[in-house]
Amino acid sequence: MVPRVSTLGGYIFEYQKSVTNPTGFWAHVADSFFWRKKWDNLLNWDFEKAEIKWFEGAKLNITENIFERHQFYRANQKAIIWEPNDPSEATRELTYQQLFDEVKRFSNALLKAGVKKGEVVGIYLPMVPELVVAMLACARIGAIHSIVFAGFSAQSLSDRLIDAGASLLITADGGFRGNKITPLKAIADEAMDNCNCVKTAVVLKRTGETIQMKAGRDIWWDDFVAGVSTDHEAELMDAEDPLFVLYTSGSTGKPKGLVHTVAGFMVFTAYTFRNVFQYGDGDVYFCSADIGWVTGHSYLVYGPLLNGATSLMFEGIPTFPDAGRYWEIIDKHQVNQFYTAPTAIRSLMAMGMEWLDGKRLKSLKVLGTVGEPINEEAWHWYHDHIGKNRCPVVDTWWQTETGGIMISPLAGITPTKPSYATMPLMGIQPVIVDQDGKELTGNSVEGNLCIKYPWPGIARTIWGDHERFRQTYFSTYKNMYFSGDGVKRDEDGYYRILGRVDDVINVSGHRLGSAEIENAINEHPLISESAVVGFPHDIKGQGIYAYVVCTNFSTGGEEGIRQSVLLTVSKIIGSFAKPDKIQLVSGLPKTRSGKIMRRILRKIAEGNTSDFGDTTTLLDPEVVEEIVQGKI
Ligand code: WT7
Numbered sequence: 001m002v003p004r005v006s007t008l009g010g011y012i013f014e015y016q017k018s019v020t021n022p023t024g025f026w027a028h029v030a031d032s033f034f035w036r037k038k039w040d041n042l043l044n045w046d047f048e049k050a051e052i053k054w055f056e057g058a059k060l061n062i063t064e065n066i067f068e069r070h071q072f073y074r075a076n077q078k079a080i081i082w083e084p085n086d087p088s089e090a091t092r093e094l095t096y097q098q099l100f101d102e103v104k105r106f107s108n109a110l111l112k113a114g115v116k117k118g119e120v121v122g123i124y125l126p127m128v129p130e131l132v133v134a135m136l137a138c139a140r141i142g143a144i145h146s147i148v149f150a151g152f153s154a155q156s157l158s159d160r161l162i163d164a165g166a167s168l169l170i171t172a173d174g175g176f177r178g179n180k181i182t183p184l185k186a187i188a189d190e191a192m193d194n195c196n197c198v199k200t201a202v203v204l205k206r207t208g209e210t211i212q213m214k215a216g217r218d219i220w221w222d223d224f225v226a227g228v229s230t231d232h233e234a235e236l237m238d239a240e241d242p243l244f245v246l247y248t249s250g251s252t253g254k255p256k257g258l259v260h261t262v263a264g265f266m267v268f269t270a271y272t273f274r275n276v277f278q279y280g281d282g283d284v285y286f287c288s289a290d291i292g293w294v295t296g297h298s299y300l301v302y303g304p305l306l307n308g309a310t311s312l313m314f315e316g317i318p319t320f321p322d323a324g325r326y327w328e329i330i331d332k333h334q335v336n337q338f339y340t341a342p343t344a345i346r347s348l349m350a351m352g353m354e355w356l357d358g359k360r361l362k363s364l365k366v367l368g369t370v371g372e373p374i375n376e377e378a379w380h381w382y383h384d385h386i387g388k389n390r391c392p393v394v395d396t397w398w399q400t401e402t403g404g405i406m407i408s409p410l411a412g413i414t415p416t417k418p419s420y421a422t423m424p425l426m427g428i429q430p431v432i433v434d435q436d437g438k439e440l441t442g443n444s445v446e447g448n449l450c451i452k453y454p455w456p457g458i459a460r461t462i463w464g465d466h467e468r469f470r471q472t473y474f475s476t477y478k479n480m481y482f483s484g485d486g487v488k489r490d491e492d493g494y495y496r497i498l499g500r501v502d503d504v505i506n507v508s509g510h511r512l513g514s515a516e517i518e519n520a521i522n523e524h525p526l527i528s529e530s531a532v533v534g535f536p537h538d539i540k541g542q543g544i545y546a547y548v549v550c551t552n553f554s555t556g557g558e559e560g561i562r563q564s565v566l567l568t569v570s571k572i573i574g575s576f577a578k579p580d581k582i583q584l585v586s587g588l589p590k591t592r593s594g595k596i597m598r599r600i601l602r603k604i605a606e607g608n609t610s611d612f613g614d615t616t617t618l619l620d621p622e623v624v625e626e627i628v629q630g631k632i
Helices: 008-020 022-030 062-066 068-074 096-112 129-141 154-164 184-193 221-225 262-277 294-306 325-333 342-350 376-386 466-474 514-522 557-572 598-605 621-631
Strands: 041-046 051-056 078-083 092-095 120-124 144-147 168-172 175-177 180-182 200-204 218-220 242-248 256-261 284-287 310-314 337-340 366-370 393-396 430-433 445-451 481-489 495-500 504-507 510-513 527-537 541-550 581-585
Touching: 008 022, 022 041, 022 262, 051 262, 062 068, 062 129, 062 262, 062 294, 068 096, 078 096, 078 129, 078 325, 092 096, 096 129, 096 221, 120 129, 120 154, 120 184, 129 144, 129 242, 129 294, 144 154, 154 184, 154 242, 154 256, 154 557, 168 184, 184 200, 200 221, 218 221, 242 262, 242 294, 256 262, 256 466, 262 294, 262 366, 262 393, 284 294, 284 325, 294 310, 310 325, 325 337, 342 376, 342 541, 366 376, 376 393, 430 481, 445 495, 466 481, 495 504, 504 514, 504 527, 504 541, 510 514, 514 527, 514 541, 514 557, 527 598, 541 557, 541 598, 557 581, 581 621, 598 621
Parallel strands: 078 310, 120 144, 120 168, 144 242, 168 200, 200 218, 284 310, 284 337, 337 366, 366 393, 541 581
Antiparallel strands: 041 051, 078 092, 175 180, 242 256, 430 445, 445 481, 481 495, 504 510, 527 541
């Protein structure tokens, strides 16, 4: 088993060790895994060049560490409990043996279809166990999975498939979400028409609606695996071979395909899962995230399964059929650890207490949150009403880029403070720097959050663009990884994440780039220019405020334009990226050199209509006046 600390003294001791002797520390953690060949060189790094290598020379397969490693004693233990969208449909359970067989069968089917080690396989599936089967089968044969969240539009899907060069796509006829059906295959068809890299599409039947199957390209999942053997020997992988590509938004235009590699990701997610959640044998763990985001990758699938855990996977949404659904699932499956996002907590809190009536929630031991800062009110509600004052809340800070949790309490061990991610995990060396890159030492300081030493789970590159990787994360501050988040270290040395300091907007825990939304809006034929900023939103954390410069109101008037802008954003990105507020303006505040003054737009979006600071560089102050008037 992966080593686990169980006392505060243990944490302090291990943390010290991990900082004074990082390689010795990680070598010890890594010893608990199953390697076909051990590493020659534990760590090789150069932040200047953004080159990081862990466990070089080692050979392994991550799925052997999930299946073969646990085989003797876990074969009949539940690996996945699946709760369907519609509570009247039957729950599905897969033991480690059953999941293993499905993974091996699908591995053989992929090989039969000609998928080779190192090739990218796109996955666009709803939250069903086959999604786990598909991703683990890729890992088993050495193909690189690139999962696209099933809420993304056809255009976003095709952009990602093209960028990654996916040769095969695994999708479904449709997906259930609440009382809606997402026509996944129809969306995937449109995406595949726009890219010529995908040669084969494997289609899972989920909703049963009528879809088009293109001869020579599309094949049903059941036919794809029919008659295929469940004997499969895992491909031998190098430690630094890519495991997956996952796209995320940055402050500039195009989403970035972050690449995670086999061994480092394995060691880091397994270790952090076990220590943060204090998972113990027999526990049932429920992460409500979608596998289309990194939380699902690291803490629904890999981290838990590497620990031989029972991971509960939920297909639906927290408010269907009613706002008591999560609590009902927790009671039904006797969930011990529950991991969700602040936005879900806030929206359920707003629905009122009656949804907790009759819910016992007695099985719960640990509550986790992730994705955005959690406000004190939501923290207390979660702690008092869900955890009944007896479950520690672990507020876990991390990012797609970090692969796993970086700053977080260890459940029941680290004393918590509402809205604080508290202390760094073992091996993580956070530093706070000011605008000039000067490290702020000591307590009671605030600045930008950087990490000064590598950890095994850090992303290694951006797919096809290493220079962008270096520029984005390693060029702002010398010899440090820059997270893009602001942070405060309080008088006790506790960390509190303050939110993004760049143009990334965090909407309901979904990460979106301002530029990405602006580019989508600008596709609208009547919009010449736009500026998008975030503003505080009670439920979503941040909302999206779009200022759009519209040249022609002829069709449908102002409201018509607003509606069609929303439609454009849904079509180009997905409906989760739709602005909450759209203000039509005749121009944007710019500096003499043509840069949009977002600072002013942010202030206005926050409801602040004066006090714009230094506006001497502003080209046209009347524009600001007009926007303020329009706002009031
Ligand atoms: C951004 C990363 C990590 C999985 C989900 C999001 C914000 C994440 C916290 C937290 C405050 C948080 C940061 C970060 N964030 N966790 N506990 N407290 N903020 O992954 O989509 O890559 O987004 O989410 O701003 O940079 P992601």
